[in-house]
Each structure stands twice: as structure tokens, then as C-alpha cells.
Amino acid sequence: MLKPEDIKYLLNSESKFIHYLPVTSKESQFINEQTIVANRLQSDRNSAQQELADWIRFSTKDAEKYRDGLTTASMEIEGFSGWVVRNFYSKDNVMKKDFRETGLDKIKQEVSESAGWILITNEVNLYNYFRNHSYHHYLSNSKLTTIGKHHVDEMDCNDWCFNHSLPRTCCDLW
Structure with a gap:
């Protein structure tokens, strides 16, 4: 689990678009599982x-x-x-x-060693945006250099956000 002050720093004033999913949440477990599945599918290709x-x-x-x-x-x-x-x-x-x-x-x-996931949403379709642009530039310029990043694009994140009562926008999972 992240410390409360770390969560506050990560969410800053963007709590409408940045969500922390603690490792103990069912959503975090789902993303963990899907990350492994997506990487297995890719390594099999x-x-x-x-x-x-x-x-x-x-x-x-x-x-x-x-x-x-x-x-x-x-x-x-x-x-x-x-x-x-x-x-x-x-x-x-x-x-x-x-x-x-x-x-x-x-x-x-x-x-298995993570403290959870950061879910970034927006009113634009981030899934398509990040498929066509480099999100690595943003992350490399971030102060959050010790946070692991995994882009999960093997799942329909729009449906996932809807099913988990998050804004009806496409989500980018890190």
C-alpha cells in the first residue's frame, strides 16, 4: 500500500482524472491478472x-x-x-x-510487488491517443520515476471503466 502522502502527491488536484486502485482492491487484482494475460498473449506471438x-x-x-x-x-x-x-x-x-x-x-x-495501479482517465479517448503518441515522454519527465509502468492495451478499457462506475471515458492503465 502507498502512504497517504504519496497518494495525495499522485492524485494532486486531478482526482477527477487520476484514480489510485490499491493492491487490495478487486480492480487492482483484475488489472494484475489482465497484465499477465496480455503479456503472455504478446510473448506467444x-x-x-x-x-x-x-x-x-x-x-x-x-x-x-x-x-x-x-x-x-x-x-x-x-x-x-x-x-x-x-x-x-x-x-x-x-x-x-x-x-x-x-x-x-x-x-x-x-x-505481485506493486502497491496498486494508477488509472488515468480523460474526456478524450486516451486509449487511441496513447496508441498513436508516445506516453513514455510524459512519464520520463515525471517525478514518479520509481513507479512501474505497464500499458495494458489488450483489454477493452472503456467497458472496464463503465463496469466499475468510473467516468464513461476510455482509461489508460499503467
Whole structure:
């Protein structure tokens, strides 16, 4: 659970659009489950794994050459683990069963250790907005750098908001 002062900071004066769902709530449990399901569906899709493989810059050389994609630093793979990944992993590893299972295990660990979810709503359709724009820029400029972020786009969030008595707007789940 988050401390009351942290909740107050997160919600600030935007309680109409920002909702905290504590880990003990049924809504939080639902989002936890759906996050795992969505990540499992994605990791089972070879085309999605191939796209991930194409965007990961395993070596320092590739990170410097392309200056885009996901680096070990951006994925917070540091220390000895980062060194191993930078020197011994390649695109081929992403397609392997153990890479997929390790990724799912990490997601399960993250949702099991979370303090809940922040639900951001708006009167515009955020689901479509964030599918077409980068929400990472907003989050990277946020003071909330220690909060884990997962975008759950495998579920119909509009129906979820309606069923949980939240504003009849599309919700973006982090």
C-alpha cells in the first residue's frame, strides 16, 4: 500500500482524472491478472517477439551505432547481468522459450510487488491517443520515476471503466 502522502502527491488536484486502485482492491487484482494475460498473449506471438528482437540493442556497439531501440540500461539490466546480456545475447535469444518465460516471470514479480495501479482517465479517448503518441515522454519527465509502468492495451478499457462506475471515458492503465 502507498502512504497517504504519496497518494495525495499522485492524485494532486486531478482526482477527477487520476484514480489510485490499491493492491487490495478487486480492480487492482483484475488489472494484475489482465497484465499477465496480455503479456503472455504478446510473448506467444512470434511477430511481436520478432519486433521486440529488432528493437533491442544488445551490444554497446549497436546502441551507439543506431541510437534508438531498447538498451540494457533502458531496461534496467545492470551490473553483471547487463554485461552478460550485452556480450552474449542476440536477437535469436528473444525468440527462445526461456527468454519469453523469463519476461513473463518478471511481469508476475512486478505486479505481485506493486502497491496498486494508477488509472488515468480523460474526456478524450486516451486509449487511441496513447496508441498513436508516445506516453513514455510524459512519464520520463515525471517525478514518479520509481513507479512501474505497464500499458495494458489488450483489454477493452472503456467497458472496464463503465463496469466499475468510473467516468464513461476510455482509461489508460499503467
